[in-house]
Amino acid sequence: MPDYEFLLKGLNNSKKSIGTDKGLAKIGDSIVNLIYSVAKSIYLTKIRNFKIAIRTGKKVNQIILSNALKNAGFKGEYAKSRANAHDMADTVEALVAYVWLRNKISIEEMIDILVNNFKGEFKERKQEIEAAINAFTELLIKIIEIID
Amino acid sequence: MPDYEFLLKGLNNSKKSIGTDKGLAKIGDSIVNLIYSVAKSIYLTKIRNFKIAIRTGKKVNQIILSNALKNAGFKGEYAKSRANAHDMADTVEALVAYVWLRNKISIEEMIDILVNNFKGEFKERKQEIEAAINAFTELLIKIIEIID
DSSP states (O other): OOOOGGGGTTOOOOHHHHHTOHHHHHHHHHHHHHHHHHHHHHHHHHTTTTSSOOOOOOOOOHHHHHHHHHHHTOHHHHSOTTOOHHHHHHHHHHHHHHHHHTTSSOHHHHHHHHHHHOOSOOOSHHHHHHHHHHHHHHHHHHHHHHHO | OOOOGGGGTTOOOOHHHHHTOHHHHHHHHHHHHHHHHHHHHHHHHHTTTTSSOOOOOOOOOHHHHHHHHHHHTOHHHHSOTTOOHHHHHHHHHHHHHHHHHTTSSOHHHHHHHHHHHOOSOOOSHHHHHHHHHHHHHHHHHHHHHHHO
């Protein structure tokens, strides 16, 4: 894996400056969508015992990411004060980008964590959102362990 | 790198079936946005001699991807007949996802190809689009070499 650490120049590496960096959030946005799309495809293929392959993609919404941040219990440390759902989603995206650019976790490891923490059959939208919040909470806990 | 080849089950592996698979295009959409965001960040940081780091993200639009497919000269083989810009962009996304899922190219290798084929300073939107078309054309040529 290559090292993109030079892209972190100028960040003072405090928790708030990582969690509120707009550029990191932009990079993290596409990482989050990628890992979710692949993890969802793998999971839905797995629960069908690999008899048919499901290939799907999904933009991960603010509700999922902001709730994951709240559940993981790190909102106060990493998000800006009085953060709304949008700000909190940006914080999650920034944290994901930060550990990936520092080469501390791979795309594939993040996909594995999501797959291993999904539940249910994703038949209803509400059920999928709950499963996604749960899986991203676990991913965040792991990421924050890495940063701490 | 892990192997996600099982996600390709059901594809008959003809050029058209790869290039017109909707699920692959969805997965590829976030890969394309990720590699472009990181490549653009690296490139803009590089042309500033690494003195300051630029972190940015960008959704890659249909104009860029459809023109790259036309320039690479593979529209007829991989896209559906009478494909419009949207269809052609989907085809590029599907091809990107296909080679990545088959573990034939890494995210990092794709980022490198884009960085090495960017030109100019991206100061005007038009200039950035031209640079992006050029870089994605080169990436596609490489990807189609892999598939062929």
